[in-house]
Amino acid sequence: MSTEPTKELFTLRRRPASEKLVDGGFRYLTIALASMVAIVLVAIFLTVFQGAQEAIKAFGLKFLTTSSWNPVTGEYGAFTAIYGTLVSSLLALAIAVPLGVGTAIFITENLIPLRWREVIGVMVELLAAIPSVVLGLWAIFVMEPFLRPFLTFLNSALGWFPLFSTEPQGPGMAPAVLILVVMILPIITAISRDALNQVPIALRQGAYGVGSTRWIAIFNVILPAAISAIVGGVMLALGRAMGETMAVTMIIGNSTNFSWSLLAPGNTISAMLANQFGEADGIQVSALLYAALILMVLTFAVNLMAQWVVKKLSLRY
Amino acid sequence: MTVLTATQKPASLRFNPSLQRNKLDKLFTLVSAGFSVIVVLPLLLVLIYVLLQGGRLISFNLFTQLPPAPGLEGGGIGNAIIGTFVVTMVAALIAIPVGVGGGIYLAEYSRGGWFANLIRVGNDILAGVPSIICGVFVYGAIVATRVFFGQSYTAAAGGIALAVLMLPTVIKTTDEGLRLVPKALSMGAIGVGASKFVTIIRITLPSAFTPIATGIVLAIARAAGETAPLIFTALFSPFWPEGVFNPIATMSVLIFNFAIMPFEAQNELAWAASFVLVVLILAANLLARWLRRFAN
Numbered sequence: 001m002s003t004e005p006t007k008e009l010f011t012l013r014r015r016p017a018s019e020k021l022v023d024g025g026f027r028y029l030t031i032a033l034a035s036m037v038a039i040v041l042v043a044i045f046l047t048v049f050q051g052a053q054e055a056i057k058a059f060g061l062k063f064l065t066t067s068s069w070n071p072v073t074g075e076y077g078a079f080t081a082i083y084g085t086l087v088s089s090l091l092a093l094a095i096a097v098p099l100g101v102g103t104a105i106f107i108t109e110n111l112i113p114l115r116w117r118e119v120i121g122v123m124v125e126l127l128a129a130i131p132s133v134v135l136g137l138w139a140i141f142v143m144e145p146f147l148r149p150f151l152t153f154l155n156s157a158l159g160w161f162p163l164f165s166t167e168p169q170g171p172g173m174a175p176a177v178l179i180l181v182v183m184i185l186p187i188i189t190a191i192s193r194d195a196l197n198q199v200p201i202a203l204r205q206g207a208y209g210v211g212s213t214r215w216i217a218i219f220n221v222i223l224p225a226a227i228s229a230i231v232g233g234v235m236l237a238l239g240r241a242m243g244e245t246m247a248v249t250m251i252i253g254n255s256t257n258f259s260w261s262l263l264a265p266g267n268t269i270s271a272m273l274a275n276q277f278g279e280a281d282g283i284q285v286s287a288l289l290y291a292a293l294i295l296m297v298l299t300f301a302v303n304l305m306a307q308w309v310v311k312k313l314s315l316r317y
Numbered sequence: 318m319t320v321l322t323a324t325q326k327p328a329s330l331r332f333n334p335s336l337q338r339n340k341l342d343k344l345f346t347l348v349s350a351g352f353s354v355i356v357v358l359p360l361l362l363v364l365i366y367v368l369l370q371g372g373r374l375i376s377f378n379l380f381t382q383l384p385p386a387p388g389l390e391g392g393g394i395g396n397a398i399i400g401t402f403v404v405t406m407v408a409a410l411i412a413i414p415v416g417v418g419g420g421i422y423l424a425e426y427s428r429g430g431w432f433a434n435l436i437r438v439g440n441d442i443l444a445g446v447p448s449i450i451c452g453v454f455v456y457g458a459i460v461a462t463r464v465f466f467g468q469s470y471t472a473a474a475g476g477i478a479l480a481v482l483m484l485p486t487v488i489k490t491t492d493e494g495l496r497l498v499p500k501a502l503s504m505g506a507i508g509v510g511a512s513k514f515v516t517i518i519r520i521t522l523p524s525a526f527t528p529i530a531t532g533i534v535l536a537i538a539r540a541a542g543e544t545a546p547l548i549f550t551a552l553f554s555p556f557w558p559e560g561v562f563n564p565i566a567t568m569s570v571l572i573f574n575f576a577i578m579p580f581e582a583q584n585e586l587a588w589a590a591s592f593v594l595v596v597l598i599l600a601a602n603l604l605a606r607w608l609r610r611f612a613n
Binding site for chain 2: 013015019022023026027029030031032033034035036037038040041043044047048050051098099100102103105106107111120122123124125126127129130131132133134135136137138140141142182185189213214215216218236239240242243244245246249250270273274277278289292295296299300302303304307
């Protein structure tokens with residue numbers, strides 16, 4: 001028995017050094033590119049935090065609760081903007097959630113032919129693609145003049161109520177809330193639709209099998225099964241609404257004076273940044289960056305909560 | 318155990334529309350249909366207004382002339398159209414290599430360790446950072462420090478701000494697209510002796526081309542319409558673009574600036590720019606939709 005075969009059937013090719021180098025180099029390149037995400041994220045936080053230091057030292061936590069915004073005396077408080085950010089996004093969410101989830105149900109159930117459902121789905125996706133600055137332009141010239149008679153009526157009928165206590169004069173919190181609704185509807189609808197589509201068909205069959213009507217099945221079986229993803233989508237939409245800038249800036253009126261009225265001009269953190277950051281100097285820049293830091297922390301918390309909700313609430317079926 | 322006898326009449330199995338629950342069912346169906354109409358309505362209204370108001374202003378001059386000085390008539394948005402292309406191009410040139418590279422790492426190299434998790438969570442957080450904060454960040458990091466030849470506001474800075482916005486989308490679609498490629502393909506390539514690098518570049522990446530391209534087209538379309546990151550990075554310019562290291566006009570910032578001006582001519586140009594921008598973005602979305610059909 002010979003130890004050496006006369007003819008080699010297989011040869012083991014040694015990997016040349018160049019190939020190893022390219023292979024390893026490419027791996028490290030992708031690691032470096034992936035870490036750009038972390039680097040950019042940290043850089044964003046540090047830039048904003050660093051810039052805000054001066055204002056944090058000068059105003060402390062009082063910044064969150066006072067509403068004076070006076071470049072002349074150098075006194076700054078972001079209460080008006082924080083209040084505006086929270087109120088506008090939460091009100092928009094309250095209007096958009098029933099509309100969005102209702103639409104998602106309408107286009108996932110077989111109420112109308114598939115073709116029409118797809119058309120509505122595509123239209124919702126296209127609505128998401130329209131730039132916010134175009135929506136802002138439309139809000140200024142079309143929506144707000146159209147709404148004004150209704151808002152004036154609201155004021156004259158319910159003027160004793162603090163939320164409607166001022167005469168509408170054009171830009172204000174109410175039109176800003178409505179344009180925010182338009183902006184977050186596509187997110188809520190799209191995510192809810194995906195969530196409802198993923199509910200196993202067996203759950204539906206079971207519900208109908210024991211005699212439930214369509215909407216009994218939706219409310220008691222299908223929605224609970226999809227609730228984690230829907231709530232997650234709603235939280236994402238809340239984060240988007242809080243950070244939304246252009247359309248809101250163009251229609252909210254950018255007033256630094258605090259008012260309870262939804263019909264009066266208001267402000268949000270992002271609108272304040274868009275309006276003042278370019279022209280500010282000295283402590284005003286720092287105060288604006290302090291406000292930006294608050295906005296970042298708010299959206300960060302909401303987004304983390306969204307991920308947590310999706311993990312915690314998801315039903316095992 | 319109860320057994321139905323002939324004397325006990327069973328409830329009818331026929332559909333009875335006058336039952337409370339069937340009436341409620343109908344009501345809810347109508348309500349949800351109404352909601353759908355309300356959701357679709359803004360898209361139709363915005364599209365109709367933009368197409369009508371902007372469409373009637375479309376002329377040759379619109380694409381070849383500069384915006385007029387405040388108070389004057391006529392003019393066009395030629396510089397802003399070029400500017401939008403320049404800034405978006407800069408953003409794409411940065412975000413696509415970085416994003417695709419990062420996506421390749423997540424899908425092909427990472428084994429679910431802490432670093433990959435950190436990048437995935439970081440990516441989701443970066444996607445949620447408000448666009449105005451991206452603008453503030455690039456202002457602080459690039460505009461205020463004047464890193465580009467002592468220039469403060471530059472088209473390049475605007476492009477970088479948009480790239481930060483695009484990055485999460487590109488990484489996510491690359492990661493998800495690559496993971497949809499059947500493992501057998503890359504195993505086969507490794508089996509016949511290809512190196513990991515060759516496998517990824519020649520086999521895995523081309524197989525995932527459609528989903529990745531779709532994601533990139535959508536990211537570019539979104540970036541082209543963004544305004545907030547550009548207001549204090551690329552700024553605005555009433556002149557023709559002078560390279561990427563000078564301030565540049567873009568359509569989105571032009572719409573913002575001209576919408577709040579009290580001059581008729583400027584407002585009209587804002588509508589015309591909206592028309593051009595919306596048509597471009599909807600075309601990109603339809604392109605993405607068309608690309609997606611190849612995936613199935």
